[in-house]
Structure formats: C-alpha cells, structure tokens
Amino acid sequence: MSAAKITVAKKAIGHIEKKLDRNMVLGIGTGSTVNFFIEELAKFKNLFKGAVSSSEASTKLLQDIGIEVFNLNDVNEVSYYIDGADEVSPENFLIKGGGGAHTREKIVAAASTSFICIVDSSKLVDQLGLFPLPIEVIPESRSMVARKIIELGGLPEYRSGFITDQGNQIIDVKNLIIKDPKELESYLNNIPGVVENGIFSFNKPDLVLTET
Ligand code: 5RP
Numbered sequence: 001m002s003a004a005k006i007t008v009a010k011k012a013i014g015h016i017e018k019k020l021d022r023n024m025v026l027g028i029g030t031g032s033t034v035n036f037f038i039e040e041l042a043k044f045k046n047l048f049k050g051a052v053s054s055s056e057a058s059t060k061l062l063q064d065i066g067i068e069v070f071n072l073n074d075v076n077e078v079s080y081y082i083d084g085a086d087e088v089s090p091e092n093f094l095i096k097g098g099g100g101a102h103t104r105e106k107i108v109a110a111a112s113t114s115f116i117c118i119v120d121s122s123k124l125v126d127q128l129g130l131f132p133l134p135i136e137v138i139p140e141s142r143s144m145v146a147r148k149i150i151e152l153g154g155l156p157e158y159r160s161g162f163i164t165d166q167g168n169q170i171i172d173v174k175n176l177i178i179k180d181p182k183e184l185e186s187y188l189n190n191i192p193g194v195v196e197n198g199i200f201s202f203n204k205p206d207l208v209l210t211e212t
Pocket of ligand 1: 033034095097098099101105
C-alpha cells in the first residue's frame with residue numbers, strides 16, 4: 001500500500017512541478033498519502049511561496065522541512081489543493097475525514113483553483129458508503145445528531161478519544177446508502193450541531209490520480 005501511495009504522490013509532483021512559481025501558494029491536505037507528497041515536495045520548496053495547511057499535523061510536517069505555512073485568511077489565491085481520500089466514486093465524489101481533518105480540508109478545497117486528489121486504487125468504489133462517514137459535531141450536540149442519523153438508517157459510532165483541530169468530536173456513520181451524495185451532504189450539514197460531514201460532492205476534485 002505504501003508503494004502505491006508513494007507512486008501517486010510522485011505523480012502529483014510531476015503534475016504541478018512545471019507550473020510552480022515563486023508567488024504560488026499550495027493547499028495541503030492530511031493523511032499518509034499526503035505525508036509522502038510533502039516528503040517529495042521538500043525538493044521543490046524554493047520554487048513556490050508556501051502552503052496553506054488543512055491540519056496541525058500537516059502544518060508541522062511542512063514547517064519541519066522549511067515550507068512556510070500561511071493562514072488561509074492571509075492568502076489571495078491557492079493554486080492547487082492536493083489531498084487524499086477514503087473513497088472516490090466514478091463521478092469523483094469523495095468520502096474524507098478518516099483522519100478527522102475533513103472540515104478544514106473542505107474549506108481549503110473550496111478556496112483552491114484546482115483540487116488534485118491522490119489515492120491508491122483501493123479507494124475507488126462504485127458507490128460511496130462502505131467507509132464509515134465521518135461527521136464533525138459540536139460536543140454538546142453529539143447524542144442529538146446521533147439520533148437523527150439513526151432515523152436515517154445509519155449506525156453512528158462516537159470516535160472515542162479523538163478531538164478535532166477545532167476542538168470538536170467525530171461521529172463515524174456506518175450503513176448509509178449514499179445514492180445521492182449532494183442531497184445527503186446538504187441534509188447532514190443542516191442538522192444543528194453538525195460542523196461538517198465528510199462527503200465532498202460540491203467540492204469534488206478536478207483531477208483524481210492513482211498509482212496505475
Ligand atoms: C483525512 C483524510 C484523508 O485524506 C483520508 O483519510 C485518506 O488518508 P490516507 O492517505 O492516510 O489513506 O480525509 O481527514
């Protein structure tokens with residue numbers, strides 16, 4: 001699996017390498033595939049201005065290799081957003097949030113000109129939903145949101161011992177049949193207390209790269 005992740009990380013570098021310039025800010029996702037991408041990116045760090053990061057974990061990795069990390073509020077343009085995913089549908093809709101960072105990931109994806117998703121081919125699925133759908137919730141709303149999810153036919157499980165970078169909690173939902181990702185993404189985000197769910201249908205990638 002690591003070999004596939006390294007291959008796709010290098011492919012993404014190949015895709016952006018010639019387009020880098022000294023004013024360019026890149027958006028960087030979170031996860032093991034992105035970690036390989038960050039490692040590769042180190043060789044090109046003098047060819048672009050810096051990065052906007054989707055998590056504290058990626059921020060640390062970027063800073064450790066000498067890439068400047070900017071707050072999204074201080075950046076006018078994010079040229080490319082590079083991130084992994086937990087599932088990718090044939091329409092390039094995603095489930096993300098296995099690492100619990102999907103809220104900031106979706107914000108940076110939405111702020112970027114082009115979203116490049118890097119996955120090993122085991123993430124490609126015919127229909128989203130086998131991977132438990134992560135939902136970030138305000139802690140006080142967790143039980144109420146879980147009850148609404150049960151009404152939908154989902155099986156919610158509290159991600160015990162995990163706090164997001166924003167200080168919230170995660171509910172992972174099994175058993176959801178995601179026939180209409182846009183409808184479910186909107187519905188879930190409309191439940192009070194839900195900060196963000198891991199369906200990326202409105203902010204789907206422009207390009208999905210795999211190792212093959
Ligand atoms: C983190 C994510 C990751 O992109 C997703 O979990 C994939 O991770 P990995 O590259 O480790 O398989 O959404 O919130």
